[in-house]
Amino acid sequence: MDPEDFFETRPGGWFGGHGSLTLNVHLVEELRRGPLADRSDLEVGLALTRLLHEDFTACGTAGGQRLDDESVMLAIKAHRVVLERLGMEPPRLPFRNFSSFRDYWRRNGMSGDGGWAARRECVESLLGPARDALEQLEEAEYEAQFKKGPTGRFKNLIFAADGPKPKIVLRDAVNNDVEIVSNADNCLVFTDPLSPYGLTWGEMIAWWADLQQADPHDRRTAHALYARLAASLDSEPERLLFRTYCARYGAAEGNELPALIPQVYLHYDPYTRKSGKQSGALYRQRMDFLLLAPYTRRTPGHTSALTRQRMDFLLLTPDRSRIVIEVDGVQHYADATGKASPRLYSEMAAEDRRLRLMGYDIYRFGGHELARPDASTMLHSFFGALLSRHKRPGA
Structure with a gap:
């Protein structure tokens, strides 16, 4: 599952156009109620983690994040529930949305020269451990599919x-x-x-x-x-x-x-x-x-x-x-x-x-x-x- 899978296309309106991407609120709310029928919590949790990591990094650097303040709060709530179902401790984010993230970095000296790098490091320190742990679980689950073949190490x-x-x-x-x-x-x-x-x-x-x-x-x-x-x-x-x-x-x-x-x-x-x-x-x-x-x-x-x-x-x-x-x-x-x-x-x-x-x-x-x-x-x-x-x- 990819971060893009959490979005749907909104129609372009009266004057046509290509429309715009918006968070699939129905999908996110369904995740809060329980696992999806066709996706495991592991792949959903990893995709949500990557989505939050990418959008908070974009907000703290060049901008262009795909979520807005309201939708990112929904994504954080769904992310927390999915990780708890997986038996993991969700990241404790010291902000609720992009606006409070901006207030947070200003209060903690992440503005001015070197601000972009500091904010990237901040996002990585908060969401990177969860992403890494989920990737390790995904790899272990993938490896578990290989149950065939003799034991021992290939030599000659x-x-x-x-x-x-x-x-x-x-x-x-x-x-x-x-x-x-x-x-x-x-x-x-x-x-x-x-x-x-x-x-x-x-x-x-x-x-x-x-x-x-x-x-x-x-x-x-x-x-x-x-x-x-x-x-x-x-x-x-x-x-x-x-x-x-x-x-x-x-x-x-x-x-x-x-x-x-x-x-x-x-x-x-x-x-x-x-x-x-x-x-x-x-x-x-x-x-x-x-x-x-x-x-x-x-x-x-x-x-x-x-x-x-x-x-x-x-x-x-x-x-x-x-x-x-x-x-x-x-x-x-x-x-x-x-x-x-x-x-x-x-x-x-x-x-x-x-x-x-x-x-x-x-x-x-x-x-x-x-x-x-x-x-x-x-x-x-x-x-x-x-x-x-x-x-x-x-x-």
Whole structure:
């Protein structure tokens, strides 16, 4: 709500004209009786505080305040009632209206040279604390809308491996610092500070341009990043999903869309149970993401300590959700002979449950589903609904 919302236009009279703005007395009186139906007391109180601050500052400096003596008294009364409903102590103004404000500053040495600055400071000292407290409440209320996403602090995003998988060790268990000790050239590592509202395609382009010393505004830079990410994909169903989503980048505001990040490692175990060396495993460490890519099939006698080593796709959305998208091939539910494996399915389901409890949203597509003639249309509709659901609150 803005200070201007408390005004209405008065008709221009017999001779026409554009009319004039006047305080909406009905609205202000309604506020004194109780909260508005479509506005919270918090946003109303903040807008009223700003209105009074702006108009008393204008009165004490260059003039041009929008209220008159009678209407400003009504605004002060409504302001007091709204703040009391919020459990706040209303400002104790030593004047009732603009006329008494002028008497007040004259009595207290705020005339002559330096008077404008002194009167601004006076208004700020009286109304500024209430404005600041209300803004803090508004920010806390806004932040409370973000209840999704895993706990912990973003540390590393390692993704798009296009060769032998990287070997990662945990160098500092306190700070969760990791180091890629082998095959680092095959993957990408994003360590820039993460925006509170996820990771956009435009931010990925800026990061890639800095990495490649390229122009972020040159279309060839974005195309090169797209090509590098696409090179990490393992199958035609994955490539179809990636192409369908990334086509949205070419639309208006495409750079503001969440980046679809392929082949991400959420955790990584560089050792095996067979070796007996588990000290380097990154299992369940307190870092949100490590890297991206699809499952690897286990070989007899070489069982990984982790059920899931990499994920197909990741979206970090504006509502702070972490969305994992998986394309399931036969290896997700069958053994090396192609026979259905209840064990593999159970392990996948158990890992999904664990990730959901950590705050991740998981969406799965079957490889057969993405081989149908209408797969692209289906994916387009899915991503439209997904992005609509995971918009930034208030957008």
